[in-house]
Amino acid sequence: MFRKFLAATMLCSIIFTSTAVTAAAQTTDSVQKTGTTTVSTGSAIAATGSSVAVTGSAVVTTGSSVVTTGPSVVYAKVKLKKKSIKLYPEETYRLSVKWGKGKHSKLTWSSSNTRIVKVSKHGNVRALYPGKAKVTVKTASGSKATATVTVKKPDMSKAVYLTFDDGPGTKITPKLLSILKKYNVKATFFIVGSQAKGHEALLRRIVKDGHTLAIHTYTHDYRKIYSSSKAYLEDFNKTEKLIKDATGVQPRYFRFPGGGNNHYMSSKIRSEVLKELHARGYTEMDWNATTGDAAPTYYSADKLISNGKNSHWGRGSVVMLQHDSNAKYRTPAVTEALIKYYKSKGCTFYGLDQYYGDELCFKK
Numbered sequence: 556m557f558r559k560f561l562a563a564t565m566l567c568s569i570i571f572t573s574t575a576v577t578a579a580a581q582t583t584d585s586v587q588k589t590g591t592t593t594v595s596t597g598s599a600i601a602a603t604g605s606s607v608a609v610t611g612s613a614v615v616t617t618g619s620s621v622v623t624t625g626p627s628v629v630y631a632k633v634k635l636k637k638k639s640i641k642l643y644p645e646e647t648y649r650l651s652v653k654w655g656k657g658k659h660s661k662l663t664w665s666s667s668n669t670r671i672v673k674v675s676k677h678g679n680v681r682a683l684y685p686g687k688a689k690v691t692v693k694t695a696s697g698s699k700a701t702a703t704v705t706v707k708k709p710d711m712s713k714a715v716y717l718t719f720d721d722g723p724g725t726k727i728t729p730k731l732l733s734i735l736k737k738y739n740v741k742a743t744f745f746i747v748g749s750q751a752k753g754h755e756a757l758l759r760r761i762v763k764d765g766h767t768l769a770i771h772t773y774t775h776d777y778r779k780i781y782s783s784s785k786a787y788l789e790d791f792n793k794t795e796k797l798i799k800d801a802t803g804v805q806p807r808y809f810r811f812p813g814g815g816n817n818h819y820m821s822s823k824i825r826s827e828v829l830k831e832l833h834a835r836g837y838t839e840m841d842w843n844a845t846t847g848d849a850a851p852t853y854y855s856a857d858k859l860i861s862n863g864k865n866s867h868w869g870r871g872s873v874v875m876l877q878h879d880s881n882a883k884y885r886t887p888a889v890t891e892a893l894i895k896y897y898k899s900k901g902c903t904f905y906g907l908d909q910y911y912g913d914e915l916c917f918k919k
């Protein structure tokens with residue numbers, strides 16, 4: 556009776572050990588202990604002993620998924636010291652790992668959404684755009700850990716985005732860049748490729764000064780670009796290539812010549828172009844304020860400045876349209892006056908690389 560009970564108890568304990576070992580992939584030590592106990596209980600449980608042998612081999616198999624180079628090497632599991640972090644766009648954070656017992660192996664890092672967060676091969680997280688993403692670190696031996704990165708939306712109610720179309724103008728853009736540098740102001744240039752051709756150094760200067768390059772087609776020829784979506788995109792692609800070849804920058808914003816609601820462009824062409832460019836990661840950007848410097852009407856510098864101060868018609872941060880083609884000789888001085896005005900109102904200037912609002916389209 557007692558032996559029967561003992562046998563039953565041992566069987567239970569062995570089965571239990573077997574389950575626990577298999578599930579948790581315990582070390583070789585606990586397996587040896589199980590074997591020893593069984594052997595000492597005698598012939599009554601010889602059958603049990605054989606089941607232990609099976610258990611033992613099962614454990615070794617389980618062990619092999621942890622031990623890759625031999626039974627004596629155990630690779631460490633990895634954890635992250637922080638499981639969630641919150642950052643503003645442009646902020647960075649170094650995620651540190653915590654190793655378990657065992658040998659360290661090579662780490663690789665990845666982000667679930669590289670538009671929101673990027674991570675370097677050393678675990679340096681860079682916040683780019685409001686939203687949530689997961690950053691995962693994996694070891695070469697198969698262990699992994701994840702942290703949630705929340706990128707907070709900054710208060711951009713006092714943000715001003717100066718944008719300049721139709722350039723670069725070799726006479727105007729260098730003067731404009733000097734003014735922007737003097738006040739440490741960032742802006743955005745919607746490039747006409749045919750104007751930039753041969754003046755690629757100017758594009759590089761724009762990038763070096765920390766401004767944003769965006770696309771405004773190659774020819775700016777309404778009849779040509781708005782004849783079909785294919786024609787528009789071919790023209791567009793030439794400017795994209797020119798910018799990328801000259802600077803290495805992949806632009807993310809574009810502006811239709813004449814704005815997104817001009818009567819040269821049919822709704823069909825517009826929707827076909829938008830579908831393609833959205834798929835390629837572009838955002839359309841019209842404007843919600845302007846000095847009126849595109850108007851055929853002759854405006855004095857004072858009138859342009861007062862337009863620039865008063866024309867913002869809402870829809871988020873100020874996105875100001877001006878032009879820096881060679882004919883627009885007033886632009887540098889008008890821009891300087893507007894910088895002083897908006898700074899006196901407590902505003903900060905950014906390039907569209909730091910724009911966190913909605914796509915700005917005259918026509919949805």
Ligand SMILES: [Zn+2]
Nearest residue numbers: 720721812813
């Ligand atoms: Zn234009």
